[in-house]
Amino acid sequence: MVNRAFRPRGRPWGRGADASVAGLVFVLVGLGSMRSLVGARLEPWGVTAFGWSLIAVACAALCFSRRRPVAVAGLVLVAVISYYLVSSYDGPLLLALVVALYWVAAEGHLRAAVGLGSATVIATGAGTLWGNEDVNGVALFMLTGWLVAVVAIGWLRYGNQAHALERERRAATEERLRIARELHDVVGHHLSLINVQSVAALRRLAKHPERGVAQAEEALEAAKDSSGEALRELRATLGVLRKAGEEAPTAPAAGLDRLGDLVASARVAGLDVRTRVAGEPVPLPTQVDLAAYRIVQESLTNVTRHARAGGVVISVEHEHGLVTVEVADDGRGPAEDTSGTGITGMRERARALGGDLTAGPREGGGFTVRARLPHENGARG
Template sequence: MPSTARSRLWPPRGRAADAALAGGLFLVVGLGTLRSLIGAREEPWAVTAANWLLIAVACGALYFSSRRPVPAASAAALATAVYYVTSAYDGPLLLAVVVALFTVAAAGRLHAAVVIAALCLIGTALGTLQGNGDVNHVALFMLTGWFVAMITLGGLRHSHLVRARETEERAATQERLRIARELHDVVGHHLSLINVQSAAALRRLTKDPAAGAGQAAEALGAVKAASHEALRELRATLGVLRDAGEEAPTAPAPGLARIGELTGAARATGLAVTVHRTGGPGRLPVEADLAAYRIVQESLTNVARHARATRADIRLDGDGHRLTVSVTDDGRGPVTDPAGTGPTGSGVTGMRERARALGGDLTAGPAPGGGFAVHATLPLAPLAAQEEPRR
C-alpha cells in the first residue's frame, strides 16, 4: 500500500505538473532530434544550436500552459514554425503544438485554440504549396485531424471539470444549508425559552419582589438549564467543522428518545404539553429520528414565541413505513414577527425542507378548532430505496 507522503507527491499537481509536462516533452522531442548532433552534418553547428534553443523554448513554454494557456501555446507554435523553417533535421517538435492546443481548449479557450490551429495549418499549407517536400497533402490532412482531435478532447476535458466543480459547489451549498438549519433549530429553540423565562422572572420581580422571588428563581433555573443545553447542542452541531484530530462530541444525537427534554423545557414556560404515541415504528433511521425531533422542537419554539397558547399536543404515529408527527396548540394562530421567524417564516420553511429531504412532506396552518397545527409525514425507508424502480 502506498504511503501517504507518496500519494501526495504522485500524480504531480500545480506547477510540478507543468514542469513534468514541459520536461517530459523536451525529453521526447530531444530523443527524436538526436540525429542533429550525431552523424553527418547537414547544417552548421551554430544553426543546430539555435534550433535546439527553439526546441527548449517550445517545450519550456508549456510550463506556463496552466496559468497562461494562450500565450504559452502561441510561443510554442511560433518557436515550432521557426524551427521547421530553419532546421535541416526533421523532428517531433510538432508535439509541442499539439499538446499546447489541448491545454488551451481544456482551459475553456476554444476560440483561441481554433485560431492558433488555423494559423499553423495555413502556414504549413503555404509551405507545401511552395514545394516543401517534408509535408505533402496527406500529411497536411492528418495534421488537421490531430489538431481537431486535440481541441475536441480539450473541450471535453473543460466540460468535465466544469460539471465536477458545479457538483462540488452544490454539495457545499447543501452542507451549508444543513448546518444553517441545525444552528437555527438549536439556537432558536433554546434562546426562545431563555427569552420567555427571563421575561417571566423580570415581570415577577418587578410586580412583587417578595412574593415573586421563588418563582423568579425557578425561571432563572430554567434559563440556566436552557443555556447549558444550547451550548452543548451547539458544540455537537459545530463538530462537523472541527479540525482533523479534534475529539468528536460524545453527547447523544438528538432524537425522539430525548423528546422529554423538549416537553420539560416547554412546561417550564407554563405551557401544558402532552405527548401521544401510537403505532410501533421500532428503531427509527437516524435521519428520520433527527428530523422528527427538530420538527417538534421548532414547533414548540413557535408556540412559545408567537402563539400565546396554554396547551400543546404532540402526536407521534408510526407504522414501520412512515412516521407522522403532529403538533397543535390552542393559541391565536399564525403570526409572522418582523424578523420573519414566526410560524410562517423561516422556521416552517426549515421544517418543510427537512421533511422533503427524506421524501416526505409537511403542512402548517390554522387548525380547524383554532390555534395552529403542524403535520409532517416522514418515510422511514432510505430515500435511495424509495426511488429504486420496482422489478
C-alpha cells in the same frame, strides 16, 4: 473563452511534472531530429545549430505551459514555424506545439486554443502550397484532425475539473446552510424560551412583589433548564464541527495579527520559524482573516506532528483584493497524517471564500501549503 469562476486550481500536477513532460518532448523531438547531426549534410552546420536552438527553446517553454499557456503556445508556434522554414530536416518539433495547445485548452482558454490551432493548420497549408513536398493534402487533413482532438481533450479535462469544483462548492454551501439551520433550531428555540420565561418572572415580581416570588422562581427555574439544554445541544453541535482537543472559542475571532502567537508556539515545539510579509497589509474581513489564521495554524500543527521538519517559512503576501499565505517546511515526510483531514478542511475553508489551496511536496524537499484568499474590501466585519 475562459470562465475564471471555475478556473481549476490546486491540482497535484507540479512544476517537476511540467519539467518532466518538457524533457520527454525534447528527447522525442531530439531522437526524431538526429538526421541533422549524422549522415549526409543537407544544410550548413550554422543552420543546423540554429534549428536545434529552436528545438531547445520550444521544449523548454513547455515548463511554463500551465502558468502561461497562451503565451507559451504562441512562442512554441513561432519557434516551430521558424524551424520548418530554415531547416532542411523535417523533424517532429510539431509535437511540442501539440502539447502546448493541449494545455491552452486544459486551462480553459478555448478561443485561444482554436485560434492557435487554426494558425497552425493555415501555416502548414501555406507551406504545402509553397512547395513543401513532405506534407500533402492527406497529411494536412490528418494534422487538422489531431489538433481538433487535442483541443477537445484539453477542453474536456477543463470541463470535468470545473464541474467537480462546482460540486464541491455546492456541497460546501449546502453544509453551511445545514449547520446554520441546526444552530438556529438549537439556539433560537431555547433563547426564545429563556426570553419568555425571564420576562414572565419580571412581570410577576413587578405586579405582585410578595405573592409573585414563588411564580418567579418557577419561571427562572424553567429558564435555567432551557439554558442548560441549549448549552448541551450547542456543545454537541460544535463538537461535530471541531476536532478532538480543540477548545470552545471564548476570545474574539483570531486573525493574521496574532501570527506571532503561532510562531512562538511553533518555536517552543522546536521549529525554526521565519516569517515574510510582502505588500501593503490591509484590514481583512473577519472570515478571510480567520481562514488565513486557521490555515497557518493547521499547517504548523501538521508540520509539528508529521513532517519531521527543522525549519518553517511562513509567507504572507498582500495584493489588491487578495491575500496569500504559504507555509513551507524542510521536512522529510508529508506534513499531514495520511488518515487525517486537515488539508481537506483547509481547502474547504479557502473554497468557501472563493479562493483556492494547494498542498504538496516542494522542490528540494519538504512540503508546502499555499492558500489564495480573495476579499472584496478591507472592512473587518
